[in-house]
Amino acid sequence: MRIGRSRGLSGIPKVTLQGRHPVQEVDSRDRPLPRTYSLFDALICTYQPYVGYDLKVLEDGFNTSNIYKVFTETKCVVGKEGTTELSDELSIDGKWFKVVKSQPWQVGVRSHYCLTVVEIDEVNNG
Secondary structure (H helix, E strand, O other), rough: OOOOOOOOOOOOOEEEEEEEEEEEEOOOOOOEEEOOOEEEEEEEEEEEOOHHHHHOOOOOOOOOEEEEEEEEEEOOOOOOOOOOOOOOOOOOOOOEEEEEEEEEEEOOEEEEEEEEEOOOOHHHHO
């Protein structure tokens, strides 16, 4: 399987990235408990840093972060503000990135997804 074959990108290496789905539970008094994670593999991935025009279309606050565009066969969750549903996270070069955007990306007969991921500030809990 080659991502981007019709665009002459068949030479781009594909990798499997480690992913984790965070779960935030609360106790009986609605106080947050420590996050737990379920691990998964994001299959057949390529990734590239955001540059140029892509940076101009990002929301405020993201333009100083380490941001990547990831193409993968694996559907990832984007969290919803005001709910307990949290965004999936992917590990790139030893750092964790939160999925902030996911779009379908059709390449050939197999469905893929184009993700925008932003580096997590582990000190401030992402």
